[in-house]
Each structure stands twice: as structure tokens, then as C-alpha cells.
Amino acid sequence: MDLHVGAALVAVADIPAAVAQCADVCEIAVATHRPPGVYHLEDVLIEYQLTRPGPALQLLLDRLTPLDRHPDWEDTLRVYLRHHCDRRLTAAELHLHPNSVDYRLSRLADACGFDATDPAQRAVAHTALCVRDLAAHRARRRA
Numbered sequence: 750m751d752l753h754v755g756a757a758l759v760a761v762a763d764i765p766a767a768v769a770q771c772a773d774v775c776e777i778a779v780a781t782h783r784p785p786g787v788y789h790l791e792d793v794l795i796e797y798q799l800t801r802p803g804p805a806l807q808l809l810l811d812r813l814t815p816l817d818r819h820p821d822w823e824d825t826l827r828v829y830l831r832h833h834c835d836r837r838l839t840a841a842e843l844h845l846h847p848n849s850v851d852y853r854l855s856r857l858a859d860a861c862g863f864d865a866t867d868p869a870q871r872a873v874a875h876t877a878l879c880v881r882d883l884a885a886h887r888a889r890r891r892a
Contacts, residue, residue, distance in 0.1 A: 773797060774788050774792070774793055777796045777800065779886060780885070799880065800880055809873075809876055809877040809881075810877070812861050813881050815860035819856070819860070822853050822860075823878075826857060826865055827878065829865060830871065830875055861877075
């Protein structure tokens with residue numbers, strides 16, 4: 750995969766911080782399955798901010814722990830969000846009936862504590878998946 754990360758022109762004293770930021774941008778782009786290309790902080794702005802250390806980070810990871818036992822629910826959630834919450838497109842991609850998509854999303858809501866069909870809660874779902882992807886990427890790199 751070709752991935753290029755750039756930073757703006759910085760003073761010599763700021764080079765270490767710029768290099769660290771470029772590494773973070775690259776890691777986020779890879780972990781969130783971005784296509785090959787050139788990436789700047791602006792391209793992963795939300796994911797970058799959401800993955801900074803803090804108490805909410807672990808809470809987001811914990812929210813998706815039930816998916817470890819139900820990978821089909823995680824697949825359903827990812828496809829559902831990728832298709833802009835269109836249950837028919839989600840069902841078609843997963844070779845399911847739309848009612849099966851609804852059932853999986855309902856079970857996921859009960860287990861994880863957020864309802865991906867609720868527009869106000871979709872950001873939590875997307876954010877939790879982003880944090881989960883980055884944690885998995887870091888675990889693979891350490892292994």
C-alpha cells in the first residue's frame with residue numbers, strides 16, 4: 750500500500766513533534782482502512798482527536814467488548830454505517846434479509862448500549878469502531 754503523510758513547513762525545533770504527528774496520521778489512515786494516497790492531519794482530523802489518550806478512550810473500547818463474541822454484529826454495524834444506515838444495502842451486501850439486519854442491530858444496541866439506528870447515537874458507534882480499529886492495529890504492531 751502506498752501511503753504518504755505530510756506536514757506543513759515547521760521550524761527546526763518543531764520537527765520532532767511534526768514527525769510524531771505524521772506517524773499518528775499514518776497509523777490512523779492504515780488502521781481505519783483508508784485507500785492509498787496522501788494524507789494530512791486535516792484528512793483524519795476527527796479520528797485523530799478522538800483517539801488521543803483520555804478516560805473516554807477506554808470507555809469507547811469497553812462499549813464494543815460484546816462484539817468480541819459476535820463478529821457478525823460488528824460486520825453488520827460496519828456495513829450499515831458504510832452504507833449510510835441503509836438497511837436494504839446492508840442486507841444485500843451481507844446476503845441477509847433486511848429484518849435480519851434490524852435484528853442484529855437491535856441485539857447490538859442491547860449489548861453495547863448504543864443504538865446505531867438513532868442518528869444522535871451513530872457518532873458513538875463510528876467513534877467506538879475507530880478507536881477499536883486503532884487499538885487492534887497497535888496490538889498487531891506490538892505482536
